[in-house]
Amino acid sequence: MNNPTKTSSLSSDLNNFIYGVSRRNFQNAAELTKIGISLLKTFPAARDAVLEYFAMVFHDSVNVAINPADYEVDPNSNASLEAVSMIGPELCGLGESWAPFIAPWCIKLIMDIATDKANLPNATLQSIDPVRVLLDITTQNLMLLNSDERAKCIDMMLGCRACSWAVGWVGRAEPELVAPRALALGADAARAVLAHLANHPPALLHVRAALVDLFQDAIKEDPKSDKKRDVIPYLLNLASKSDIVLKALIQDIENTLTDTVMDRLSAICAMHRHSGSWEGVGPASLVTLLLRSDVHCFLLLLKHAQKNVFCRQLLEYLLQKLENEVMYPDRTVPLLISAGEEINIVREKLLVGNQLEQYSIARILILVCYNQPSEFISTIAYLLQYSRTDTTLALLVRIISGTITMHTPNDSADINMDTERYQNFIKTGVEYALRDSMLADEQIKKYFIVDELAGDQKTYMHYYSLNVIKLLRWENSNRVSALRTRSICRAVEANLYRIGGALQRYASLLQPRASSTMAVLPEMPTCHALAQILDRVDMSGTKSPPPSVEVILKVVQAVVKYFFRCLHEEDIFEKICGVQTASRLLRKLCLHSKLARAVALRDLLETAMFREDKIFGSKAVIPNLLATPKEWSNDDLLMYMNQKHGPITQLTQSHTSVFHAGIIGTGVRKQSGQDLDGIPPILTTNNELLMGALMSCMDGNSGVVEGATSVSLLLVELVSPDVMYNGLPWPDEDFTKQVSIERELYMRGAVERCAVARAALRRVALARPALCLSSALLRASAATLLHRLRAHLDRHTQSPELSRELSALTELLSTMTLGQLLPHPLSHMLELAPELTASELVQVLRDCLWNYTRDHVPSPALFTCDSTGLHWRDPSTCKPPTVYTDTLRIILQKKIATLGHMYPIMFLNLEKDS
Amino acid sequence: MSLSDLKHSLRKYEFPACAKEALYKIEQLLIGRSAPSSKQLDISMDITSEFIFCETDRRGNRRGSGLNPLQELQLIDIISEYLSACSNETTKNTIFLSLFGSMDSQRKLKILSILASMAVSACCTPVLSAVGVWLQQMGCSSPQSLQLVESVIQDHFYLNTSNQNSLKTLATCAPEFVSNFITAVTELYMHDLQGVKKMPPKNLLEIITSWVYSNPTLCMSAQLNPAALPVGAIPMAVVTPLAGLIHWCSIAPLHVEETIDVEEPAPKKIKIEGEKQTVVKSVPLSKPLPTSDLYTKLHLAVLHSLRVGQRTHGPPTAVNAQQLAALIPLVQLYSHQLIKRGIKLQNDIKLQDCLDRIGQAIQVALANGCVYGNISNLLSALDTLPENRLLKMIIKKHQQSI
Known part of the structure; x- marks a missing residue:
C-alpha cells in the first residue's frame, strides 16, 4: 500500500x-x-x-x-x-x-x-x-x-x-513450429537450427514431418509451382550438410518414395535437371549422400535399378565408391555401418532377390564383412544355413574369397596369425551355422505347422549339410579357383568334433513323429548328409594336421551309431550306401589311429551283441536272465503245468518237477521250432555288413591281425562272465567237470545264441594267431560238448538236442581248424564228425581235441611270422604225436567202410612224411 | 535570455540533471501573467525535445535512439517529482500539457503512459490530476487517450493483479482522473457491432463498480471541478462516464452468462529445476460477486449517480441523448437474432432484463433532467425497441411531457 x-x-x-x-x-x-x-x-x-x-x-x-x-x-x-x-x-x-x-x-x-x-x-x-x-x-x-x-x-x-x-x-x-520455419531458411542456417533441435528426440519427429511435407509439396502436380521444384535440390543440399536432415529424410524411406512418388519424381527430374539450382546435385553428390544414408536407401536403389538406367549407373558408381572408401580404415561409411546393423534384411535380400540385387548385395556384404569380422562369421553361418540354390552358395564363395582378397596381409612377425585369421572366421562361421541349425531343428520341432509340410522339406541340419557337401565338392574338384585354399575343408576339419556330435545326436534321435510338426521329418537323410560331410573331409592328417584324440573318439562313436542306424534302414539301397559310408569312414579313421580302431571295434561289437542284438537274429544269452526278461505265460510256469496233470503229481516236492511227455491223444510233445532251438544263422545281411565294418576297421598290413586280436580279446571280455579262467591254457578235463562247468555252459550259450559273436570268431580264426586269445571260448564249447555228448550216449540219435550239439561241434571244429589250432590229421575231424556216434565223438573229442590242445597250449607263440608278414603254423613242423591221433585212426579203421576215403588223406601222407 | 544561452547553460548538465533544469527553464518561459508568445512556445518546444525527451541533438536533427528504458524511467521520476513539487495547479497543468500536449510522437505517448501507470501505482495525486486534465483536453475517446488508458489497464488489470485495494482509493485521490478514465474505458468495451463483444476484464469491472458505487459524485467530478488550464487555453467539453456505463449495464445481460464464473485454471507452467513449489494464493477478502451481479450493482450505482448528476442551475450536462440512442441498434440486432432462431421476444429473460435496465436508466436520467440533446429523437428511437411494459410506460409518459 x-x-x-x-x-x-x-x-x-x-x-x-x-x-x-x-x-x-x-x-x-x-x-x-x-x-x-x-x-x-x-x-x-x-x-x-x-x-x-x-x-x-x-x-x-x-x-x-x-x-x-x-x-x-x-x-x-x-x-x-x-x-x-x-x-x-x-x-x-x-x-x-x-x-x-x-x-x-x-x-x-x-x-x-x-x-x-x-x-x-x-x-x-x-x-x-x-x-x-x-x-x-x-x-x-x-x-x-x-x-x-x-x-x-x-x-x-x-x-x-x-x-x-x-x-x-x-x-x-515447439518443434512443430520451429522445424518448418527453419527449413524456410537457407541451407546453412537451417542445418544449424535443425542440428540443435534434433538433440531433443521428440523434435526429430517434427523435423521429419516438416521435411516430408516440404517434399510432398514440391512434387505436387501443380503447373504453377515450377518454382517449388527447386525444393528438391535444396533438400538434397541440406541433407548433404546436415546429418539430422538426412536422417529424417531417409527414415522410412520406403513410405516416402513409393512407386508413384518415384514416377512423379523422375518426371520432374527429367524436366528440371538442367536448371541452375539442380546443378549441385549431380551423381557425385548423390553418391556422397548415399554413402551417408542407410541400407534401406540402398535396397530402394536396388529395387529401382531394375528398371531405371540412372539408378543402375548410380548403383555402380556407389559400389565403386564404397569399395574405394573401404581402403581407408580410418573412414567410417554410415551406409556400411547401417548395412552391418541391419544385416538380416540385407542377407534375406541376398537369398530372395533377383540377380542384380544378389550380386550388388554380395559386393556390399564383402565390404561389411571386411570391416566387421563378426558379420563375416554370421554371414557365412547364415548362408550355410539358408542357402537353397547353387547361386546363393556361389555368392557365399564369392563373399568369402572377396573378403579375404580385400585383406592386405601385414608383414609382421605374426604373419601366421594374420593369415590364419580369416580361416578362423570361416571355421567359426561353419561352427555357428551347425549350432544354429541344430537349435533351429530343436526349436521348430515343438511347433505345429499350419499347412502340411512341403514335399521336399528337409531339416535345417540337412540343408546345412547339403550346402557344406556342395561346397566341399566344389573344393575337392579343384576347379574353383576361389576355393583352392581348401578353406571350407579346413573349416570343417576344425569342426569335426561338433559335426561328429551332430551326427551322433541325429543318429540316436528317436522321436515320436507327431504330425503337423517338423518332427515328422525322418532323421536319416540328415544323418546320411552329415556322414557325407565327414566322408568328404580329410581325416588322415595328410593335408592338414591330424585330428585330436578327442575328435577321433567322438567321430568314431558317431559313425558307429550311424552304422547301426543304417542297419535299420528299410530301403536296401539307402542301407547299403549308408553302411558303406560308415565303413569307409571307419577305415579312414582307424587307418591312422590304433586308438580309433580299438574304440570302433569295441563299440561295434558291444552294440551288436548287447544293444542291437535283435537285428542280427541273436537270442538273449540266457533265456531267463534278468537282463532279458521273457514274457512268461501261465502255460510255461511249472506250477500250472503240474496242475494240468491232476492228482498224480500231487506228491511231495512235486512243484519242483514235471512229468510230462505229452498229452494223451495229441501225441508226443511237439518240438519247439525247427530253427535248431535258438541258434541263429550267421549268414545274414546285417551280420555280413557288420563283419564288413569290423574288417574295415582293421585295414592295412598288420591291421588285420592286430584288429582280430583285439576282437578276440573283446569277445572273451564280452562273453565271459568273470575275469577268472580266461587264460589260454586248457586244464585237465576233470577240472572243468568239477570246477567250471557252469561257467562253460554259460559261455557256450552266450556265444551260440549270438550270431555276431560266432561270425566274429570265424573272422578271428582267419587272422591267425588271433584265435588263440579266444581260447577260453573254444574251451567252453569243447568242455560242454564233451559232457553233453556223453549225456546223450543213451538217447535217440535224432533228438533235437543231439543235432544241436552236433552243429555246435561242427562249428567248433571248423573254427579251430580255420585258426590252425588243429594241425593236419586232427583238422579232418570236421569231416568225420557227422558219421560218428556219440560215444565215438566223446572219445575223439577227449583224446584228439582236448588232450591235444591241453598239451599244446594255443598261444600265438605257435605261429611264426613269415617274410610276407603272415602268421601261420607250418604243418610240417607241428605234426601231432600219435598219442593224439590214435583214437581217430582206430575209429576210422573201424568205420573204414564209410570213411575209408578219409584215411589216406589223414594218415597216409602222414606216414610218408614220418 | 536567448535560446542559445539557454541551451548553453543546459548543456553543462548530463542527461537526468539537464531534464530537471530544463523543466524549470520551461516553467520560467511559459508561466506569466499573459499567454506566452509564439517565440517562447517555440523555445520551450526546442528545449523539451532536446533536453527532456532527447529527441533531437544540438543541431536540431532527430536522434535515432532516443531514451533507453532506464533513462525513460529516470525522466519519469524527474517529471513526477517536478509535478509533485509544483504548488500551482495552473503551472502544473501548463507544463504538463506543453510536455505532452502535442501528441504526434508515439515515444512521448509511451512515456506518458508509463508515467500515468506509475502514478496509478503510487497513487500520486498531482500527476494523476494532470493526466486527468490531459485526458479531458485530448478528448476521452481520442485514439491517444484510448491508448493511454489501454496501457494503464494492461499494467494494472492484467500484469499486476494484486493491487485492487490501492486502486479503490484512487477514486478519492484523483476523482477527475478516475472519471475521465472510466469515460475512456467505456469506449473500449462492448462496442463492436459484429462478431464477439469485447468484454471488460472482471477485475476492471469490479474496481469501476466499487468506484462508482461508493462515490456517487465521482462521475460528475470532472464537470464539477473545472480544470485549471493554462492561460488562453480552450477548455474541452467534459464527457461523463454515465452514458457509457448505462450502455454497459444495459447490454451486459445480453452477453454475460448467468452461470457462476468458473475458477480460473492454474496457468500452465514448465517445471524449472530447483524451483520451489510456492503456492501463491490470493486470499479473497470477501467472496467475489459473479459478473452478472457486478453489473447489477454497477447499474444501481449509475442510477444513484444520475440522481446526483442533477444540476441545480444551467442546462443538463450529464448524459448525451445521442449517446444513449447509440445502444439501441445493438439491442435490435440481438432481438433480430432471437427472431431468427424462433424465440419469442417476450420470453427471453435476457432481452427483457436489458430493456428493463434501459427503461430504468432512461427514466431516472430524464426524471432528474440529466439528459441533453435531442430527447424526442431518443424517445422515438426507443419506441422501435421490442415490446417491454416498463419502457412503454416511460416512453408514453415522457412523450406526453414534451
Whole structure:
C-alpha cells in the first residue's frame, strides 16, 4: 500500500533503483534485482526499464560465468549470478499476461548474447548457468503465448544467425513450429537450427514431418509451382550438410518414395535437371549422400535399378565408391555401418532377390564383412544355413574369397596369425551355422505347422549339410579357383568334433513323429548328409594336421551309431550306401589311429551283441536272465503245468518237477521250432555288413591281425562272465567237470545264441594267431560238448538236442581248424564228425581235441611270422604225436567202410612224411 | 535570455540533471501573467525535445535512439517529482500539457503512459490530476487517450493483479482522473457491432463498480471541478462516464452468462529445476460477486449517480441523448437474432432484463433532467425497441411531457 501523502516521488524503491542502476556496476546487482522484481509487481509500467536492467545483469553474468578467473571471485557469491538465479524463477512464474513482454525480451537478449559471444563455442555458452536460466525463461514464456505470438517470436530468433543453437533449444518446446520455419531458411542456417533441435528426440519427429511435407509439396502436380521444384535440390543440399536432415529424410524411406512418388519424381527430374539450382546435385553428390544414408536407401536403389538406367549407373558408381572408401580404415561409411546393423534384411535380400540385387548385395556384404569380422562369421553361418540354390552358395564363395582378397596381409612377425585369421572366421562361421541349425531343428520341432509340410522339406541340419557337401565338392574338384585354399575343408576339419556330435545326436534321435510338426521329418537323410560331410573331409592328417584324440573318439562313436542306424534302414539301397559310408569312414579313421580302431571295434561289437542284438537274429544269452526278461505265460510256469496233470503229481516236492511227455491223444510233445532251438544263422545281411565294418576297421598290413586280436580279446571280455579262467591254457578235463562247468555252459550259450559273436570268431580264426586269445571260448564249447555228448550216449540219435550239439561241434571244429589250432590229421575231424556216434565223438573229442590242445597250449607263440608278414603254423613242423591221433585212426579203421576215403588223406601222407 | 544561452547553460548538465533544469527553464518561459508568445512556445518546444525527451541533438536533427528504458524511467521520476513539487495547479497543468500536449510522437505517448501507470501505482495525486486534465483536453475517446488508458489497464488489470485495494482509493485521490478514465474505458468495451463483444476484464469491472458505487459524485467530478488550464487555453467539453456505463449495464445481460464464473485454471507452467513449489494464493477478502451481479450493482450505482448528476442551475450536462440512442441498434440486432432462431421476444429473460435496465436508466436520467440533446429523437428511437411494459410506460409518459 502506497502512501498517497508521499508526494516527493513515486516510491523510494523506484528512486533506489534508478540511482543504483545509473551507477552502472554490478556490486549490488542482487539488491537491485530484488528491487527490480518488486517494481515489476508494483509498477508494471516500469517493466521496460527493469527488464533492461535484467538484460544488463544477464550480460554481466554471462561474462562472469565464461571467465570466472577474470573476476577473481567465487562464482557462487557473484552478485550477477546471484541476481540471475533470482530472476529465473521470478520471470518464469509471472504468468500468462506477462508472457507477451517477457518472451520477446528473452529472445532479444538471447540473440544479443549469442551475437556478442559468437566466437565462443556453442557448447560452452549453452552450458553456463545464466544462459540456461534464460533459455528456461524463454521456453516457459513461449509456452504461455498463443500460437501467433509464438510463431512471431520464433521467426525473430530464426532471423539471427548466431543463435541457431538457442532456437534449437527453445524449439524443443515447439518443434512443430520451429522445424518448418527453419527449413524456410537457407541451407546453412537451417542445418544449424535443425542440428540443435534434433538433440531433443521428440523434435526429430517434427523435423521429419516438416521435411516430408516440404517434399510432398514440391512434387505436387501443380503447373504453377515450377518454382517449388527447386525444393528438391535444396533438400538434397541440406541433407548433404546436415546429418539430422538426412536422417529424417531417409527414415522410412520406403513410405516416402513409393512407386508413384518415384514416377512423379523422375518426371520432374527429367524436366528440371538442367536448371541452375539442380546443378549441385549431380551423381557425385548423390553418391556422397548415399554413402551417408542407410541400407534401406540402398535396397530402394536396388529395387529401382531394375528398371531405371540412372539408378543402375548410380548403383555402380556407389559400389565403386564404397569399395574405394573401404581402403581407408580410418573412414567410417554410415551406409556400411547401417548395412552391418541391419544385416538380416540385407542377407534375406541376398537369398530372395533377383540377380542384380544378389550380386550388388554380395559386393556390399564383402565390404561389411571386411570391416566387421563378426558379420563375416554370421554371414557365412547364415548362408550355410539358408542357402537353397547353387547361386546363393556361389555368392557365399564369392563373399568369402572377396573378403579375404580385400585383406592386405601385414608383414609382421605374426604373419601366421594374420593369415590364419580369416580361416578362423570361416571355421567359426561353419561352427555357428551347425549350432544354429541344430537349435533351429530343436526349436521348430515343438511347433505345429499350419499347412502340411512341403514335399521336399528337409531339416535345417540337412540343408546345412547339403550346402557344406556342395561346397566341399566344389573344393575337392579343384576347379574353383576361389576355393583352392581348401578353406571350407579346413573349416570343417576344425569342426569335426561338433559335426561328429551332430551326427551322433541325429543318429540316436528317436522321436515320436507327431504330425503337423517338423518332427515328422525322418532323421536319416540328415544323418546320411552329415556322414557325407565327414566322408568328404580329410581325416588322415595328410593335408592338414591330424585330428585330436578327442575328435577321433567322438567321430568314431558317431559313425558307429550311424552304422547301426543304417542297419535299420528299410530301403536296401539307402542301407547299403549308408553302411558303406560308415565303413569307409571307419577305415579312414582307424587307418591312422590304433586308438580309433580299438574304440570302433569295441563299440561295434558291444552294440551288436548287447544293444542291437535283435537285428542280427541273436537270442538273449540266457533265456531267463534278468537282463532279458521273457514274457512268461501261465502255460510255461511249472506250477500250472503240474496242475494240468491232476492228482498224480500231487506228491511231495512235486512243484519242483514235471512229468510230462505229452498229452494223451495229441501225441508226443511237439518240438519247439525247427530253427535248431535258438541258434541263429550267421549268414545274414546285417551280420555280413557288420563283419564288413569290423574288417574295415582293421585295414592295412598288420591291421588285420592286430584288429582280430583285439576282437578276440573283446569277445572273451564280452562273453565271459568273470575275469577268472580266461587264460589260454586248457586244464585237465576233470577240472572243468568239477570246477567250471557252469561257467562253460554259460559261455557256450552266450556265444551260440549270438550270431555276431560266432561270425566274429570265424573272422578271428582267419587272422591267425588271433584265435588263440579266444581260447577260453573254444574251451567252453569243447568242455560242454564233451559232457553233453556223453549225456546223450543213451538217447535217440535224432533228438533235437543231439543235432544241436552236433552243429555246435561242427562249428567248433571248423573254427579251430580255420585258426590252425588243429594241425593236419586232427583238422579232418570236421569231416568225420557227422558219421560218428556219440560215444565215438566223446572219445575223439577227449583224446584228439582236448588232450591235444591241453598239451599244446594255443598261444600265438605257435605261429611264426613269415617274410610276407603272415602268421601261420607250418604243418610240417607241428605234426601231432600219435598219442593224439590214435583214437581217430582206430575209429576210422573201424568205420573204414564209410570213411575209408578219409584215411589216406589223414594218415597216409602222414606216414610218408614220418 | 536567448535560446542559445539557454541551451548553453543546459548543456553543462548530463542527461537526468539537464531534464530537471530544463523543466524549470520551461516553467520560467511559459508561466506569466499573459499567454506566452509564439517565440517562447517555440523555445520551450526546442528545449523539451532536446533536453527532456532527447529527441533531437544540438543541431536540431532527430536522434535515432532516443531514451533507453532506464533513462525513460529516470525522466519519469524527474517529471513526477517536478509535478509533485509544483504548488500551482495552473503551472502544473501548463507544463504538463506543453510536455505532452502535442501528441504526434508515439515515444512521448509511451512515456506518458508509463508515467500515468506509475502514478496509478503510487497513487500520486498531482500527476494523476494532470493526466486527468490531459485526458479531458485530448478528448476521452481520442485514439491517444484510448491508448493511454489501454496501457494503464494492461499494467494494472492484467500484469499486476494484486493491487485492487490501492486502486479503490484512487477514486478519492484523483476523482477527475478516475472519471475521465472510466469515460475512456467505456469506449473500449462492448462496442463492436459484429462478431464477439469485447468484454471488460472482471477485475476492471469490479474496481469501476466499487468506484462508482461508493462515490456517487465521482462521475460528475470532472464537470464539477473545472480544470485549471493554462492561460488562453480552450477548455474541452467534459464527457461523463454515465452514458457509457448505462450502455454497459444495459447490454451486459445480453452477453454475460448467468452461470457462476468458473475458477480460473492454474496457468500452465514448465517445471524449472530447483524451483520451489510456492503456492501463491490470493486470499479473497470477501467472496467475489459473479459478473452478472457486478453489473447489477454497477447499474444501481449509475442510477444513484444520475440522481446526483442533477444540476441545480444551467442546462443538463450529464448524459448525451445521442449517446444513449447509440445502444439501441445493438439491442435490435440481438432481438433480430432471437427472431431468427424462433424465440419469442417476450420470453427471453435476457432481452427483457436489458430493456428493463434501459427503461430504468432512461427514466431516472430524464426524471432528474440529466439528459441533453435531442430527447424526442431518443424517445422515438426507443419506441422501435421490442415490446417491454416498463419502457412503454416511460416512453408514453415522457412523450406526453414534451
